[in-house]
Amino acid sequence: MDIISRYRIIFTYLKSLKFRILLVLLAVGWIPMTLIAVSLLGSYRSMAVSSRSTEIQNQCRILANQLLNYHYLEDPSSELINGELTQLASMYDGRILIIDQDFRAIQDTYDLIEGKYVASEEVIRCFQGQTSNKVTAQGFIEIAIPVKESEAETAQGVLLASISTDSIRDGAETLKGNASVFFLAYGVLVTALAVLLSWLLVRPVERIRQGLHEISSGHSTEDLAVKNYTETAQISEEFNKIVTQMRLLDESRQEFVSNVSHELKTPLTSMKVLADSLLMQGEAPVELYKEFMGDIAEEIERENKIITDLLSLVKMDKKAASLNIAPVDINDLLELILKRLRPIASGKNIEMVLESFRPVTAEVDEGRLTLAFTNLVENAIKYNKENGWVHVSLDADHKFFYVKIMDSGMGIPEESLDFIFERFYRVDKSHSSEIDGTGLGLAIAKSAVLVHKGAIKVSSQLGEGTTFSVRIPLNYIA
Ligand SMILES: Nc1ncnc2c1ncn2[C@@H]1O[C@H](COP(=O)(O)OP(=O)(O)OP(=O)(O)O)[C@@H](O)[C@H]1O
Ligand SMILES: [Mg+2]
Incomplete structure (x- = not known):
């Protein structure tokens, strides 16, 4: 030595x-x-x-x-x-x-x-x-x-x-x-x-x-249990909590990775099937080529959206330091979102109304909040019925501003309410089988709200409609 x-x-x-x-x-x-x-x-x-x-x-x-x-x-x-x-x-x-x-x-x-x-x-x-x-x-x-x-x-x-x-x-x-x-x-x-x-x-x-x-x-997976003193018992207990959290985190990470792989593979599989069937046909008519190519372009578009969403999610999860905080006119922000989505809504003849109780300016990251509200309004249109309505309201007090997105859509079953904010979660396939989506929109929206130290809540009545309520501080809390 x-x-x-x-x-x-x-x-x-x-x-x-x-x-x-x-x-x-x-x-x-x-x-x-x-x-x-x-x-x-x-x-x-x-x-x-x-x-x-x-x-x-x-x-x-x-x-x-x-x-x-x-x-x-x-x-x-x-x-x-x-x-x-x-x-x-x-x-x-x-x-x-x-x-x-x-x-x-x-x-x-x-x-x-x-x-x-x-x-x-x-x-x-x-x-x-x-x-x-x-x-x-x-x-x-x-x-x-x-x-x-x-x-x-x-x-x-x-x-x-x-x-x-x-x-x-x-x-x-x-x-x-x-x-x-x-x-x-x-x-x-x-x-x-x-x-x-x-x-x-x-x-x-x-x-x-x-x-x-x-x-x-890694030699032991047993809980720590040193109960000789009150303090050691408390330390053991706290430590076991951390370990449990870490295990859950690890499980959710693994699940996330497998979901991501699955979601990314689905459009690729479709494209492969489309391309293979064209190749096997030998002398296929030009119309068939055009049709299949159109389908392939759609799948590429889908893949592209998934990747964009994943990237947004990763960006959201980053530390608050990467936020781009500035005073933003929330009335303008919501108006712009509704304007962009109106063409989709009119496809289903859905009426969209924005109700502002007062002008609101808040210190927020405009990009992230736009993403969040766009997802919420998009859902309200997507999971709505023909001739339905979407009602967006904006209000504020001295501390917070409140945005509510109400729709007359299919609603969410009660047992699903606890899970809809989880990544890749979609209410059972029959509920939204014809509706395209990856299940990332609400996870992105929730991250964006939380990074502003805000809160998001949902209430829904199956077959009648859904309301998402968002509350965000007017002044950014570092
Ligand atoms: N307004 C709504 N009405 C009824 N169901 C909804 C509503 N918003 C969300 N949901 C349900 O919650 C699920 C999760 O929504 P989320 O926005 O996270 O994913 P998505 O819309 O399926 O896909 P993405 O938004 O990633 O394209 C949806 O699949 C849908 O089943
Ligand atoms: Mg969505």
């Missing part, structure tokens, strides 16, 4: 949900514990030192009273007191000095400065009645207690104690050692739990990814 793919794997992992969850779990597990440990260990030593010095101070105070009771300052030979002094000093690993009124050390448990003068700041302040208690930079607790009657202001002597805090430091070290072992064990446990939990939590997401991969690579 080269270095780039190694980095890519690491980078992918760092960006993964699993890693993020792991980080959160580790933080939740580690941070509070670390804070507690650090603050406890940090305060342990100062707490121990302060409780030790209070304890010693109390002991020294008792001793100072005893010094008075036994008149030790006048005669420091009391074995009882000396014994207690030595015991206290050795118990706390320290040194005790007794200083008399002349600042002379009359007792030193270290036996170093007996008889020497001690006139430190603490001692002087202590003679004025002040107790002092401090911890030196070298880690010694130093206590100075005045030896005096309880109500006296000045002291008759001073008891100086200097105690090492080494034992406290050693205790703190031991505690730290034990805490580290505990902390290590705790850390391993928390990390293991975090890894396990992050894996468990992300597993449903991982299963979704796996499922999607299997479907996208």
Whole structure:
């Protein structure tokens, strides 16, 4: 594995949900514990030192009273007191000095400065009645207690104690050692739990990814069903909807292609039959040639219309970006369409009426709408009866314009109404068998209306007539 793919794997992992969850779990597990440990260990030593010095101070105070009771300052030979002094000093690993009124050390448990003068700041302040208690930079607790009657202001002597805090430091070290072992064990446990939990939590997401991969690579056609979390259940559901839509789309595409091939083949087959029969005749009369050629020209015309319609449909399906939007006078547009179709209508003696309630100008693609309305009016004529009528009306409000195309024709059976806008759909063959058509006109009309964000509706009464209602926004909505 080269270095780039190694980095890519690491980078992918760092960006993964699993890693993020792991980080959160580790933080939740580690941070509070670390804070507690650090603050406890940090305060342990100062707490121990302060409780030790209070304890010693109390002991020294008792001793100072005893010094008075036994008149030790006048005669420091009391074995009882000396014994207690030595015991206290050795118990706390320290040194005790007794200083008399002349600042002379009359007792030193270290036996170093007996008889020497001690006139430190603490001692002087202590003679004025002040107790002092401090911890030196070298880690010694130093206590100075005045030896005096309880109500006296000045002291008759001073008891100086200097105690090492080494034992406290050693205790703190031991505690730290034990805490580290505990902390290590705790850390391993928390990390293991975090890894396990992050894996468990992300597993449903991982299963979704796996499922999607299997479907996208074509190894599975089953629905996605990861129901562990509400979210994964919803994702599965939405995804299955998309897949269903795509399958339907694929089916309709296949159907469309087969319909197109069939429709394009029909005129070709007719032409082939016509041409073959002429060829087989040998010496055919010119009239027959003319007649067959006329039929062939008709089939070519049919083929041409199908191809033109297909191209319009493909153009309609393209994105709205290819629209050619401009203000168009809709009254003029409809008038022109009716004028063009009037010759066909008069062939069946069908009366055509255009009723405009007001002048309407709208932002539309003129070409596409002309195609749509032409198809609708053409149908109204095509599927009409002799001496029938076609009624086109135009109205508008502040938002939309409305076009209605009503006819007195054969109508559409109710069960067909849901399908007439589908490509290549024609109401059963007997209904319109003599009437030429491919079944693309309404699909084109609907696409053209929808691309304008409009709506198209149909209502029909079999044997009485049909009404198509179109609604289109006056201003184009991008
Ligand atoms: N006004 C109408 N009255 C009765 N039936 C209609 C009417 N308009 C459409 N239909 C029915 O709906 C079917 C679909 O119409 P559509 O315009 O899509 O196709 P077509 O007219 O058959 O062919 P094309 O328009 O592509 O030449 C028609 O075949 C016809 O059966
Ligand atoms: Mg049509």
